[in-house]
Amino acid sequence: MNSKALEDVTVLDLSHLLQGPFATQLLADLGATVIKVERPGQGDLFRTLTFNNRWLGGTESPNFLAWNRNKRSLALDLKATQAREVIYKLVEKADIVVENFRPGVLDRLGFGYEDLKRINPRIIYCSGSGYGDSGPYLKRPGQDMLIQGLTGLAAATGRGDGPPVPVGAGFSDQVGAMNIVYGALAALYWRERSGVGQHIKVNLLAGMLAHQGQEMLMAMNFETDFERPNSGIGHPGMDAPFGVYPTKDGWVTVAMSPYSRLVGVLGDDSLLRYDNPKDLFEKRDEIWARLAERTATWNTEELMNALLAVDIWCGEVKTHLQAEQDPQVQHLGAISYYDHPIAGRVKVVAPAVSFSATPAEITRPAPLVGQHSREILAEYGFSEDTVNALIDSGTVAQSS
């Protein structure tokens, strides 16, 4: 019995940046063998991007390190003539291919779904794109924040008197990654029944609309858009007190909770006159400001204790470093690490889903470009001479 859920699954990963790599990391965490194909030299474009020009170990991108553990790297120039020989050989034994090139690029190189299906009809070919593979935006660049802007998310976030606000993390890409995983795993299950693979297509635009299913349904069926409030109310559709409130030393969130009970804790009965559905929505900015005056006289810890004591749904607002130290995060073991040959010991977020019989595991750091080229090609039956010739011609690279 396999001890990992995807132990017998091989993924040929032609993807780069975030959407594809996060998807294949989620598969790798469950034991899938992931072969990451990167261009010799630069490798995945994400290796060259970071925040504020900071690099771990001097050269390693934190962004890349975050989404590529548990994979091996084969540096292969997909445009080289001999690349086909390599890819076609790998495809014979692969279960899943993941790619997020701009639509049509891989077809032109001979690595489209129709090409690979001919070699292996069981292949599950997952394509990630910004906007799908046809239509008016075909030539547009598809990028996370652009999709947040196009799908109503930025317009629904932030203060009404300020600009629309994108969320401070790459959710369009990450939702895209989860959609690839959803497609790949469902197709894998169906292949057990049917014996054949299929082409899964994920695009960021449709993905982010689906993740705003209730907001879209509300807006479309009432033909009314949400309006951002001018306050710390936490969702443009919610009434007071749902939101973020200041304390002496920080901020607390308060979710759906009886207004009168909150006022009871804060101790100003004049606030009770707002306690009707109409005012709680229409006067939410005014209410937020008045509640905030009260919460700002408490310390975070005291306020949290008082609110939790009467079962008001609330939480502290923490930074990422505070989140790392959070007692529940520590209890869950949600922070882990791996040792990387250049970056050293790297702290990472651990696999988030718990499997009682087949636990997810971190067994490898993110690879260097072409770190496993020789090893992988040998496994697939390429002789040492052939591999040397591939390296000499620049088709393949092996990191030292």
Add this chain to the structure above:
Amino acid sequence: MNSKALEDVTVLDLSHLLQGPFATQLLADLGATVIKVERPGQGDLFRTLTFNNRWLGGTESPNFLAWNRNKRSLALDLKATQAREVIYKLVEKADIVVENFRPGVLDRLGFGYEDLKRINPRIIYCSGSGYGDSGPYLKRPGQDMLIQGLTGLAAATGRGDGPPVPVGAGFSDQVGAMNIVYGALAALYWRERSGVGQHIKVNLLAGMLAHQGQEMLMAMNFETDFERPNSGIGHPGMDAPFGVYPTKDGWVTVAMSPYSRLVGVLGDDSLLRYDNPKDLFEKRDEIWARLAERTATWNTEELMNALLAVDIWCGEVKTHLQAEQDPQVQHLGAISYYDHPIAGRVKVVAPAVSFSATPAEITRPAPLVGQHSREILAEYGFSEDTVNALIDSGTVAQSS
């Protein structure tokens, strides 16, 4: 050959609100038979929640309608003595159970993993929670915005001189839903090999940390938190020009793009003096303000055309209603509908992932509470007399 990926999969859905129901809807879209178990009368708590006190058809929650299509409803009082007889019978033939009760509740009722595994060792039992099933936050309410606050997301979103900002959609819950799907489908595949099920546990806290994998990795390994900028820069770790810019008639987003090329379009060479990595990060607020002065003199359409012509990554900022009308959204068929007995024709976001061999489909509207109680119990061999007795005792309800 099954024409739907999960056609032979039965899901017993004991979940409510968003995390569980979205997960089971994703399975139902692929053909899984989902039996939604709800309490007689009120049903799923999400039926009683909406935005701004607005209801479709007078009584139906848009939030509920968004996450429960393609399911049938069995109204069953889980606390009633005879509920065990019903649930245990359903579990015999079920593949997946999904639940998001507070930890321990179902164990006390006899519906925990250990109980159901005894009846069906192949059962895949998925538990969703806010913080896991043990630890210091065990008694805390787990809710979407609270998790955004605790995991650094709110602190990384919005203006530096304003409050932390939660995103205007329920991403913690929705990531939780995707994690349930990831766990359930991987376990389903592994069950083909092993013959046995397992217990999958998902919690919102770890899920949202994993979806900030690169932000967490950056903060933890450099021991520095991100700081929200005082401008429309779109991510606290990014340098100018990445952000949201005003136009005469709206806003546009600009993602990673060569700064000098953007300045070339906007036509003020004095802006070029910022074109070095240090200034682009440290002076991003100042740069944003100066770029915004220029973009505000353009119409959105003209600016978009000029930027796209030189391959700058950009997009319009749209509201939800504008997103519905977006030409690419229309091209993709990303908006669909279903007909509901009370709410009438309901526009919804279509399944977001395309399967070439086993397309996702909307075949049923969200159900009424107990709409299919008799039908389901009959399928599982309960006689009409038994069902009548269950209804008379209040254990089961059938909607009229």
